[in-house]
Amino acid sequence: MNTPSNAVPESLSNVQAVAPAMLLETRPFYWSVRRELWEYRSIYLAPLAGSGIALFGFLFVLVHLPRTVRNAMALDPSKQPDALAQPYHLAAALIMGAAFLVSIFYSIDALYGERRDRSILFWKSLPVSDLTTVLAKASIPLVVLPVLSFLLTAVTGLVMLLLSSAVLSASGLSVSAYWALLRPFETILMLLYHLVTVHMLWYAPLYAWLFLISAWAPRMPFLWVFLPPLALGIFERHAFHTSYFADLLRDRVSGSGSAPKMQDDLPIGPGMHVTPGAFLAEPGLWIGLALAAIFLFAAARMRRSREPT
16 A cells, blocks of 8 residues: 555655766766866867957958948849858858867877876876766867857857948948848858768767877877878878778868768858768768777777876
């Protein structure tokens, strides 16, 4: 008779016991990510600088914006959006380019740097596993920087759009027609699609390779990053007179090949081809993700066994 009445308190106690356990498991990862943000301020300062430069340069564009809009309206309707969206494309390229460069330099130095300055001896004394540390570091180029790039690009584009609207309204031009040509909300979705598919998924094996070299290299990790692929490409060229590896590497680095196609090589144009089904069905994506997992696991093992330099 009393069994049903005791079931609810027992289930509640189980849930209450699981919740703190999950928090304890995720807390080392959370604080490991926070540690990276504290130590490497360039993670957010570089994209912020790109946003500031884009906004400063856009002030000079505003001076001639009414004339630019009038000239664009005289063009073929299919060319009008591109003529007006160039400043927004450049701003996005500047922010994402800064984030991409930071991702490369950070990934190469993330594990090597703590061996170089011997801070690894302190961090290993903490109750954080090597795998958790490596995954937390890998989340910076794979998650944190793309998300930060998206937010900064969206905010920067919104500020530019509001400034443009104010200038056009003061000049007696149609603001609604300007927004209709730029299609800002569709552009934001295209930007998010590009960052998730290319910067998070497609580039994952590249960043994981950088982490592996950072964990292994005894000296000069920048040299070891490029030396093995270069040697393999040269060997294939001379031994088999082919360039499959070089072509594969070029397509992976450039985001071309099987990666999402972009209109005029710009990632935020509304004309960008969105094919998530074809992208997810691409074998190269899953092979790359499998290699990324192997590289990161190997980097964690290397971090455990390598001595400070």
